[in-house]
Amino acid sequence: MSEATSDAVRAAPARFEAVGISRSDSRWLQRLLANRAVVVGALILLVFVVAALLADVLSTHNPMRLVPADRLKPPGAGNYLGTDEFGRDVWSLVLHGSRVSLLVGVTTMLLTSIGGIVVGLAAGYSRRLDPIIMRIMDGLMAFPAILLAIALMAARGPGVWNVIFALSVVYTPRTAMLIRSTVLSIRELDYIQAARALGRLDMAIAVRHILPNCVGPLLVQGSFIFAYAILAEAILGFLGVGVPPYVPSWGNVIASGKNVIREAFWVSLFPGLALTLAGLSLNLLGDGLRDILDPRLRVQ
16 A cells, blocks of 8 residues: 555544544444445445436436337337337336335335334343244244235235335334344343343333444345345236336336237336346445444454
8 A cells, every 4th residue: 555545544534523523433434435335336226316316307208108109119219228018118117117116115124124123122122022022023924025915915905005014014024033133132231231220211221222232233134125125016016916007117117028028128128127236236235234334244
């Protein structure tokens, strides 16, 4: 390492402190920026977020408009990614479909995180509630995730929020198990016993002293749940039990292209690539956060 580079690295904490960031926060930011998986995953995810927010601006056609005369046109100047069997512009469908996929992913992640925290803290801290809650979680996890989601969608009907509800029910037990295991490893430590001896309420101990230790594993798990939810939404849409067919989503577009895959492969190809890149970015982000937050995996 050159002297100039060494000086820049040593001066970085001082620059962070100059803008109001503490030294510990600056080390955290440095580890984030030094991790290639986090940077690449965050950049790809940022592209999808910007595309979803600016879908109305970036799209060249109305994704809901049917133009039978333009059906199955190959990618070209007028239609960047071609058209589907109904004459809809695939570029516009992919852009607006990212809104549905990201909405389902982020909302499912938030709901499963909240539900997992509540259930995991209650089960891990209370010995009386633990057997009851965990048997319910075991019962939910006994079913394959996608089959349970299909069953819930069959009972509730198609719809974006029904998809979010079904996936939240499916993935909450996984988050709850993670939080419970973290709580079990912490609740008998000396500082928790000292808090009990001082007369602190169980709720205060769980929220103030135990929950902060669950943030790291929760962030990593949340990124993976985000990816699982996006993929599961596409699977449900492909099977016809997800969002309604008239709502642009990656799963719906892929499903509409399966019947014309030989004549117009681009209809399923491009939303499939978008789905793959979104899942890859979230998995890279999750792996990078795990490497940073887990001291056993951190390279000094």
